[in-house]
Amino acid sequence: MISSQRQLLSALLITYNEESNIRAVLDNLAFADEIIIVDSFSTDKTFEIASACENVKIVQRTFDNFALQRNFTIGLATNPWILFIDADERITPELQKEISKTINQENTASAYFMYRNFIFENKKLRFSGWQTDKIIRLFKKENAVYNCNKIVHEKLIVNGEIKKLKNKLTHYSYSNxxxxxxxxxxxxxxxxxxxxxxxxxxxxxxxxxxxxxxxxxxxxxxxxxxxxxxxxxxxxxxxxxxxxxxxxxxxxxxxx
Known part of the structure; x- marks a missing residue:
C-alpha cells in the first residue's frame, strides 16, 4: 500500500579525487530531494565541480576513516530516507523507480540491500566472487548507523528489518x-x-x-x-x- 504522504530522500556521497566520476554520479542522483557530499579535501576538481551544482550541498572534512566519515555525512541529511552510494556507483532507471516506490510504501523495512554488477573496464564481471555482491545502500536515517570499529568495508548497524531490492546497482570500481x-x-x-x-x-x-x-x-x-x-x-x-x-x-x- 502506498503511503499517504510522500517520503523525502537524501542522497549522500563521500569523495576524494573523484573528478572523473562526480558529474555523472550527480546527474544520476538528480531524482533525490537533496544531495549532500562530504569531501576529504580533494586535490583535483571534485570540490569545484560539485560546488557549481545548485542542487548539491558540499562540505569538506578531514578523512579519518570511512565509518566516521559516513556517520558525519548522515548527520547532515535532513530527510528520513538515506541513499548512500559511492562516486563509482550508478542507479539504473529501473532501480530508481524501485527506490521511489519502496520508500513510499507503508510498512517499509528499516534498510534495503542492493545487489551490484561489478564493471571491469566497461564490461560486467560475471564471477570472481562478485556474482553475489550486495550492500545496504538505502535505509531510514533514524534506524541506522555505521559501526565505528569497522573503518573500511564499513558495516551498517540497523535497528529493524532488512530486505532486498530486486534491481541491481552498477559498480564501476575497476577503471584501470x-x-x-x-x-x-x-x-x-x-x-x-x-x-x-x-x-x-x-x-x-x-x-x-x-x-x-x-x-x-x-x-x-x-x-x-x-x-x-x-x-x-x-x-x-x-x-x-x-x-x-x-x-x-x-x-x-x-x-x-
Missing part, C-alpha cells in the same frame, strides 16, 4: 590496473589498523596462507577462472590487499 591496485593497498592499510586494534598477532598463516586462500577462493571456488584474464587480475589484487593488511600490521606493531 593501477587505480584499482592503489585502492586495494589503501584498503589493506586501513584493515591493518582494525587488526591492530584487535591485538592480532600476525603469523605465517596471516602473511602467506590468508592471501593465498583469498586468491584461490575467488579464482577457483567463486569462478574467477571463468572471467579469463580479468578474473586473474581481480583475484590477484584482492589477495594483494590481504597481504598488505598483515604486512602493515607488522609495521604498526614494530612502531615503524
Amino acid at each position: 590496473y593501477n587505480d584499482y591496485k592503489q585502492k586495494m593497498i589503501f584498503y589493506g592499510r586501513l584493515k591493518a589498523q582494525e587488526e591492530f586494534a584487535k591485538n592480532t598477532n600476525p603469523t605465517l598463516f596471516h602473511t602467506h596462507i590468508r592471501p593465498a586462500y583469498q586468491f584461490l577462493n575467488q579464482y577457483l571456488f567463486r569462478g574467477g577462472f571463468l572471467d579469463g584474464k580479468k578474473g586473474i587480475i581481480i583475484c590477484y589484487l584482492n589477495a594483494l590487499s590481504v597481504a598488505v593488511r598483515f604486512q602493515e600490521l607488522k609495521k604498526l606493531q614494530s612502531g615503524n
